[in-house]
Amino acid sequence: xxxxxxxxxxxxxxxxxxxxxxxxxxxxxxxxxxxxxxxxxxxxxxxxxxxxxxxxxxxxxxxxxxxxxxxxxxxxxxxxxxxxxxxxxxxxxxxxxxxxxxxxxxxxxxxxxxxxxxxxxxxxxxxxxxxxxxxxxxxxxxxxxxxxxxxxxxxxxxxxxxxxxxxxxxxxxxxxxxxxxxxxxxxxxxxxxxxxxxxxxxxxxxxxxxxxxxxxxxxxxxxxxxxxxxxxxxxxxxxxxxxxxxxxxxxxxxxxxxxxxxxxxxxxxxxxxxxxxxxxxxxxxxxxxxxxxxxxxxxxxxxxxxxxxxxxxxxxxxxxxxxxxxxxxxxxxxxxxxxxxxxxxxxxxxxxxxx
Numbered sequence: 335x336x337x338x339x340x341x342x343x344x345x346x347x348x349x350x351x352x353x354x355x356x357x358x359x360x361x362x363x364x365x366x367x368x369x370x371x372x373x374x375x376x377x378x379x380x381x382x383x384x385x386x387x388x389x390x391x392x393x394x395x396x397x398x399x400x401x402x403x404x405x406x407x408x409x410x411x412x413x414x415x416x417x418x419x420x421x422x423x424x425x426x427x428x429x430x431x432x433x434x435x436x437x438x439x440x441x442x443x444x445x446x447x448x449x450x451x452x453x454x455x456x457x458x459x460x461x462x463x464x465x466x467x468x469x470x471x472x473x474x475x476x477x478x479x480x481x482x483x484x485x486x487x488x489x490x491x492x493x494x495x496x497x498x499x500x501x502x503x504x505x506x507x508x509x510x511x512x513x514x515x516x517x518x519x520x521x522x523x524x525x526x527x528x529x530x531x532x533x534x535x536x537x538x539x540x541x542x543x544x545x546x547x548x549x550x551x552x553x554x555x556x557x558x559x560x561x562x563x564x565x566x567x568x569x570x571x572x573x574x575x576x577x578x579x580x581x582x583x584x585x586x587x588x589x590x591x592x593x594x595x596x597x598x599x600x601x602x603x604x605x606x607x608x609x610x611x612x613x614x615x616x617x618x619x620x621x622x623x624x625x626x627x628x629x630x631x632x633x634x635x636x637x638x639x640x641x642x643x644x645x646x647x648x649x650x651x652x653x654x655x656x657x658x659x660x661x662x663x664x665x666x667x668x669x670x671x672x673x674x675x676x677x678x679x680x681x682x683x684x685x686x687x688x689x
Contacts, residue, residue: 368393368520368551369414374423376409376575383409384575387423391568393519396542396552398566400559400671406575407555411522414553415445428519444518448525450505452497458484458508459493462515469516483511487541503534510541521545522553527561539565559671571674578674586670596643598632598650599659606630609655616646633663 369391376384384406391397401407412418413425416436425432428442452461459480466476484490487507492500497508506526513521526542527535535558542565546552556562563569569586571579579586600609609632610625617623623634638646647660 366393367391368428369397369553370426371410371414372424374410374413374425375421376406376413376418377421382575384413384420387572387575387577389570389577389580391551391553393551394546394549395567396546396554396565398562398569399553399555399572400557400562400569401572402675404574405572407572408524409575410572411445411524411553411555414439414520414522415443416440441516442519443522444513444516444520445522446509446513446524446526448528450502450509452505454498456497457494458489458497458500461497461508462512465512466515471515479515480511483514486514486544487511488537501534502529503531503537506530506534506538507541518550520551520553524555525557526554527556527558535561569670571671573674579670583670593635593637595633595635595663596646597659597661597663598657600630600632601656601658603627603630605655606632608653609650612649612653612655613646616642616649 367390369389371387371389374384374387375382387406387410389397399407399410409418413420414427414432416432416439419433427439430438430442432439453464456464462480462483463473463476466480467473471479480493481490484493487510489504489507489511492504492508497505500508510523510526513523523542527538530538539561542552542554546565546567554562554566563583566583568581569579569583570577571586598609598613600606606625606627610623613623613632613634617634617636617638623632625632636643647657650657650660
């Protein structure tokens with residue numbers, strides 16, 4: 335039987351936690367830093383699990399924390415929730431030092447690991463009551479609190495069902511309800527959408543966005559990058575224990591690669607030759623141009639500015655080319671992640687240690 339780990343307790347030493355989500359007024363995002371990590375490092379003997387990690391997450395933001403297996407994500411999370419001490423640097427949540435005051439950290443952080451732990455023969459409300467007691471919430475206050483977190487996660491209808499009988503998506507929602515019991519300021523979710531069907535993913539995404547809108551600060555890890563990119567305000571990409579990129583997706587892509595991809599859609603394929611000549615004339619040696627006669631489309635990468643691209647469009651119109659669309663393709667989180675990995679591998683191949 336997989337026993338769940340208890341992270342967190344009542345912030346008032348047994349007094350009732352304050353209400354969240356449905357009863358809190360929305361908090362404006364980015365008012366103040368809640369999670370602050372500075373030059374964080376963790377070594378296990380000679381092995382460097384984490385090196386010089388610095389991050390800041392503002393109140394109400396959702397941080398997407400991504401990286402391949404073994405990158406250092408779990409080590410970072412363990413330090414943030416007070417389960418591991420850093421070798422160097424400092425991590426603070428709501429002004430509390432994660433290493434020096436781990437007991438207080440457990441009061442302000444809610445953590446849901448990727449594996450859902452449950453006890454056999456427990457109904458959902460019994461399961462939540464057990465953890466409410468473990469968090470130090472008095473029984474008289476646990477009953478309304480359990481009802482509240484079930485409502486927040488849209489799980490009220492399953493309160494009398496046995497936990498082990500629930501689908502994976504239902505269990506994930508119950509897991510979030512458990513994480514919310516002690517009303518933490520910061521929520522850390524490890525792969526919350528893993529194994530969910532498309533409808534359950536949509537419901538999970540909407541739930542995380544509601545929690546952020548209520549003023550909660552979220553750190554979410556996931557390998558489902560397109561899903562993660564839809565909800566995150568900030569992204570942090572980590573590989574081999576080092577932070578490789580951080581910021582909004584647009585900022586990361588701008589720093590990783592200054593090139594932008596432009597797509598031109600024509601209504602008729604016979605104008606492609608004229609369009610190709612006009613674009614090549616404007617691009618010169620700056621960009622690579624691909625032409626698709628079957629789609630009536632041109633696509634090129636370039637470092638040109640908006641003003642220069644306006645000149646490209648004007649040249650096409652002056653040449654008599656009819657245009658359906660002239661647009662810049664938006665990069666996604668997968669593009670950013672792969673760019674980071676490619677840059678890392680390129681740097682490793684040039685390293686003297688590899689020679």
